[in-house]
Amino acid sequence: MKKPLIIANWKLNGNQYFVNIFLEKLCYKLKKKKYNISIAPSSIYLNKAIQKTKNSCIKICAQNVDINKFGAFTGDISAEMLKNMGVKYVLIGHSERRIYHKETNKEILKKFEIIKRNNLIPILCIGETLKEKINKKTKDICLNQINLIIKNLGIKAFKNSIIAYEPIWAIGSKIPIKIQEIQKVHNFIRSKIKLYNKKISKNIIIQYGGSVNHKNAKQILKQPDINGILIGNASLNFNNFIKIIKIIYNI
Ligand code: 13P
Numbered sequence: 257m258k259k260p261l262i263i264a265n266w267k268l269n270g271n272q273y274f275v276n277i278f279l280e281k282l283c284y285k286l287k288k289k290k291y292n293i294s295i296a297p298s299s300i301y302l303n304k305a306i307q308k309t310k311n312s313c314i315k316i317c318a319q320n321v322d323i324n325k326f327g328a329f330t331g332d333i334s335a336e337m338l339k340n341m342g343v344k345y346v347l348i349g350h351s352e353r354r355i356y357h358k359e360t361n362k363e364i365l366k367k368f369e370i371i372k373r374n375n376l377i378p379i380l381c382i383g384e385t386l387k388e389k390i391n392k393k394t395k396d397i398c399l400n401q402i403n404l405i406i407k408n409l410g411i412k413a414f415k416n417s418i419i420a421y422e423p424i425w426a427i428g429s430k431i432p433i434k435i436q437e438i439q440k441v442h443n444f445i446r447s448k449i450k451l452y453n454k455k456i457s458k459n460i461i462i463q464y465g466g467s468v469n470h471k472n473a474k475q476i477l478k479q480p481d482i483n484g485i486l487i488g489n490a491s492l493n494f495n496n497f498i499k500i501i502k503i504i505y506n507i
Contacts, residue, residue, distance in 0.1 A: 258292075258461075258483065259290075259291060259292045259505075260292060260477050260483060260484050260485065260504055261292040261294065261418070261461055261463060261483065261484030261485075262291070262292065262293050262294070262484060262485055262487070262500065262501060262504065263293075263294040263295070263296060263317055263345070263379070263463070263484065263485070263486045263487065264293075264294070264295045264296060264487055264491030264492075264497060265296045265317075265319065265347065265350075265465070265486055265487065265488050265491065266295065266296060266297050266298065266491065266492060267298075267319070267352070267488060268298060269298075269492055270297060270298065270301065270492070272301070272304070275297055275301045275304055275305060275308070276304070276308070277494075278494055279295070279305060279308040279309055279314070280308065281494055282295075282309075282312075282314060282494070282497075282498075283308065283309060283311075283312045283314065285498055285501075286312055286313055286314065286501075287312070289313055289505075289507075290313050291313050291501065291505055292313070292484070293313060293314050293315070293501065294314065294315045294316065294317045294344065294345055295309070295314060295316060295317065295491075296316075296317035296318065296319050296345070296347060297316075297319075298319070299318060299319065299320070299333055302316060302318060302338070302341060302343060303341055306341060306342040306343070315344040315345065316342065316343050316344060316345075317343065317344065317345035317346065317347060317379070318333070318338050318343045318345070318346045318347065319347050319350070320333070320346070320347065320348070320350075320353060321333060321334070321335050321338060321346050321348070321367055321370065321371060321376075322334055322335075322367075323363055323366040323367055323370060325370070334370075335370045335371050335373070335374035335376060336374055338374070338376060339374045339375060339376055343376060344376065344377060345376065345377045345378075345379050345418070346367075346371045346376050346377070346378055346379065347379045347381060347420075348364055348367045348368060348371065348378055348379065348380055348381065349364045349367075349380050349381045349382065349401070350381045350422070351381065351383060351422060351424045351427065352427075355424075361404050364380075364404065365404055365405070365408055365409070368380060368405055368409065368413065368417075369409060369413075372409075372413060372417070377416060377417060377418060378417050378418065379417075379418040379419075379420050379463070379486070380401070380402070380405065380417065380418070380419050380420065381420045381422050381465070381486075382397070382398050382401035382402065382419060382420070382421055382422070382445075383397070383398070383401075383421055383422040383423040383424055383426075383466075384397040384398070384423055384424065384425075385424045385425060386424070386425035386431075389423065389425055394423070394441060395441070395444055398421065398441060398444065398445055399444075399448060402414075402419065402445060402448060402449070405417075406449075406452060411449065411452035411453045411456060412453075412456070414449060414453075414456050414460055415456050415459075417460065418460070418461045418462075418463060418484070419445060419460060419461070419462045419463070420462075420463040420464070420465050420484075420486045421438070421441055421442060421445065421462060421463070421464055421465070422464070422465035422466050422486060423438075423441075423466050425466075426465075426466025426467050427465070427466050427467070427488065428467065428488060428489055429466070429467055433466060433467060433472065435472070435475050435476055435479060438464055438476065438479070438482065439479035439480070439481055439482060442462050442464065442479065442481035442482050443480075443481045445462055445481075446460070446462060446481050461483040461484050462481060462482065462483055462484075463482070463483060463484035463485055463486050464476055464482050464484070464485055464486070465485065465486030465487070465488070467489075468485045468486070468487045468490060468500070469487075469489075469490040469496065469500070470490065470496055470499035470500045470503060473485060473500045473503055473504060474503045474504060477504055485500075487500065
C-alpha cells in the first residue's frame, strides 16, 4: 500500500514567524524520513516554505491558482509561477473558494487544465453541503463534481491527480463524522472512475478532509479507499500535527 498523503491546509493562518518555526521543527522531526507530507501555506509564504523544506520529504502545496496564463490580472498567481517556484500540489475547488469567492465549475475546470499543463498536481476538492447530505444527494454531488473533469478533459486527466472528498458539513465542524459513511463515498468515487479506467481508479489518491485530528486519523486511514488526509485546524498546532504523523507512520 502507498504511503498515505498528509496535507496541512493552513488557509488564512500563520505569519512569518509561525511558518519559520513550524517548518524548522517539522524538518527536524522528519529528518531522513520519506513520508508523504505536504504543507499548504498562504501564497505569500510559498517561497519561504519551499526554501525551508528543500532537503526534506515535505512538499509544498498552493491553496489556489489563477485561470489565466499571464496578463492584466492584478493580485493573481499563475500556474507557471507556482511551478517555477517549486510547488508540487495545487488545491482547487475548495468549498471555501466555491462559497466565498463564488468560484464556478467553469473556473474550476480551467484551473484543473492549467495546473495539469504546467505539470503540477491538482487536488480537486469535492463534497456536499449538510442540506444535500440530509436530502441524500451526496453521491449525485460528488459524481457531478468529478464528471466536470471526466466529461470535459477525459478520464486521463485524473492520472497523477488527486481528489479530496471534503463534505462541507464536516469542515471545522462539531458534527461527528461516521468513518464507514466516508469510506462508502470514497468507494463510490473510485468505482465511478473505474468505469472509465481501472488503472487510474486503482492508483488515484482520494483524500479525506473535514475535522481530521489525532483521535480519528488512524481509523480514517485504515479504510481501503481513503489514501490521505487534508487537515485544516489540527494542522495549525505543531504538537497535534506531529501526533497525527506519528500515529499514521508508527513512529
Ligand atoms: P478542518 O480540518 O479544519 O475541518 O478543515 C478541513 C479543510 O477544509 C481542509 O482543506
